[in-house]
Amino acid sequence: MSLEKPKRSNDGLKNSAAILAVAFAGFSTFLDLYATQPLLPRFTEIFHASKAEVGLTVSAPTAAVALCAPIFGAIGDRFSRTRLMIASLAFLSLTTLLAATSTGLGSLIVWRFLQGAATPGVYVLALAYLAEEIDVSLVGRAMAAFVTGNVIGGWAGRSITGWIAQHTHWPFAFIVLGLLNGIGAFVTWKFLPPSRVRGGGATPLPLGRRIVGLATPALLANFAIGFNVLFSLVAVFSYVGFYLTASPFKLATGSLSTIYAVYLVGAFVTPIAGRFIDRVGSRRVLVGSLGIGALGLMLTLIPFLPAVVAGLAVCCSSAFVCQSASTTRLRSAAPPGLRSLASGAYVTCYYLGGSVGGIAPGLTWKYGGWAGCVALVVIVELMTMGLATYFWSEARTAKLDASA
Known part of the structure; x- marks a missing residue:
């Protein structure tokens, strides 16, 4: 002993x-x-x-x-x-x-x-x-x-x-x-x-057989959530520059580059969120973080620079917390013999989401400007909340995987 x-x-x-x-x-x-x-x-x-x-x-x-x-x-x-x-x-x-x-x-x-x-x-x-x-x-x-x-x-x-x-x-x-x-x-x-x-x-x-083993509802939902997380982050930070260099802000390129400093807020928040993930689970943290992130996005619609910066800080912090929650969820969603392959599929979907996030908001910008981009990202975040709520329920996961 x-x-x-x-x-x-x-x-x-x-x-x-x-x-x-x-x-x-x-x-x-x-x-x-x-x-x-x-x-x-x-x-x-x-x-x-x-x-x-x-x-x-x-x-x-x-x-x-x-x-x-x-x-x-x-x-x-x-x-x-x-x-x-x-x-x-x-x-x-x-x-x-x-x-x-x-x-x-x-x-x-x-x-x-x-x-x-x-x-x-x-x-x-x-x-x-x-x-x-x-x-x-x-x-x-x-x-x-x-x-x-x-x-x-x-x-x-x-x-x-x-x-x-x-x-x-x-x-x-x-x-x-x-x-x-x-x-x-x-x-x-x-x-x-x-x-x-x-x-x-x-x-x-x-x-x-290992690739076929990835086609469970819980894992597919995890991949879709990863896609949506980077889609949202890239969409916001790819198009906010057009918003901030136009009237009423008219920021210069040098001033605009300092906006990336809001990432450091996410670096501070994410470790704290990790403790909550261990305590209350990935689903609750992700859904709550997405809701807060959507509110942060709406804050950027206020034509006041400090409000926009605060909204961007909330938005990127939400994305990093969601990334932690979704990668943590992979542990329970993927069987031990598939975890590296599942991680690879997740990362591919994650970066594909980023690629689409750099293009798709251009269509909404054409018709609605920054407000159109915000609306698109909020819709994606609401869809992500629905995926996590439905597919990340322990009882639901067990039922779906048993029937898969």
Whole structure:
């Protein structure tokens, strides 16, 4: 009996080390994904290219994430997730450093695509790792810590590249990011405990049967919710710039870039929400967060800048909390042998939602301006609340899965 207490202490240390290491891995990975956004105006001058052409430096890596996520999901249930995550971070570091050698826009886009291809090697596998390696009572907090790392990394990447490009040559930004990616690989190798779980057992199911196993109502609802979450976030932050640069705000480009600082509010709120997810469940937190997010969106309709900024802070915080809730839900929705594959499918749907979210609001903007965009996103959020309310009920999930 005297050995029981040290064991608990040791398990607690492993859980803490795993959560911190995965959060830092998420931070290191998301430094790069949207890092060229503040450089786009300068790229149009340097490469003598159109806005759409330089925009490929952002869309190429996100497209690569959506394409490669299922691949990592398929192999993540068969091989060591820890080793795959370390290898992905090392490859990300290499491609980021090589991006600094780009002599033209075409070569930069290629390196950006390869950066995106490495990203799900961390993102997808980290979701599955946390779901299976972390104590069930801590999964919500672990997912929230990982999402927080992603949020801070995305904000830091934009800030680093913008600041360096303003004071020196833009390739130095990629050198700094590449070195940070390398530090992330080292920290993951040093502190992330090895995967104890590999696949669903000694003989993993064939890939075809595992894909069929994803077609349960609970998992399909989870994928749809992930799609809607990033759709809403990208829709809001892609079109709010048009709203704020027009009358009555008329913000300059430099002032507009500071709007991304509201992401830091989400980084503060998300870990707190993780504790509530562990206590009251994913469904209640997600539905409540969506309701608050919709109210925040409506706040942006007030033609008063502080109200708009406050509404955007609420909106992005809601999205990050919903992301934590939906990724936490994957643990119970996906069987152990399918968790990496389910994570890959989720990430693909998540980033497809982001791609559609950057296009679809253009149609509502044409007829209703910013109010039309807000209406579209609120409708999507209400649909998401309906999905979670219906499909995330424990009794309903058990009944549907039994009949599937």
